[in-house]
Amino acid sequence: MSLQDDLTAVRRNLNELVRSVEQLEKDVARQSPAAATRPPDPSRMVHIPDTPYDSTLWTDTDDEGLGARDRRAP
Structure with missing residues (x-):
């Protein structure tokens, strides 16, 4: 396309x-x-x-972007 066509568009x-x-x-x-x-x-x-969530809900989860708990990130 030419510059004129671009300007028209x-x-x-x-x-x-x-x-x-x-x-x-x-x-x-x-x-x-x-x-x-x-x-x-x-x-x-x-x-x-406003009360904090029960921490036992998160015992088997991974920290997003950081890997699993009790393990080192690569």
């Missing part, structure tokens, strides 16, 4: 991007503002406790 892609962004802005503007500000449904929220 870039302009075409940029124009397509601008049209897509404009369409997205129109779609967002059409949505009801109440839907965007509605709080999440509490029944779908998952509570994650």
Whole structure:
């Protein structure tokens, strides 16, 4: 491709991007503002406790990137 062909392709892609962004802005503007500000449904929220996990869950696992426990990395 020549430089002129490349520039034409870039302009075409940029124009397509601008049209897509404009369409997205129109779609967002059409949505009801109440839907965007509605709080999440509490029944779908998952509570994650602050307490540490039981360390016995990890006795037979490898440390990612470091190899298995009780062995030296190569």
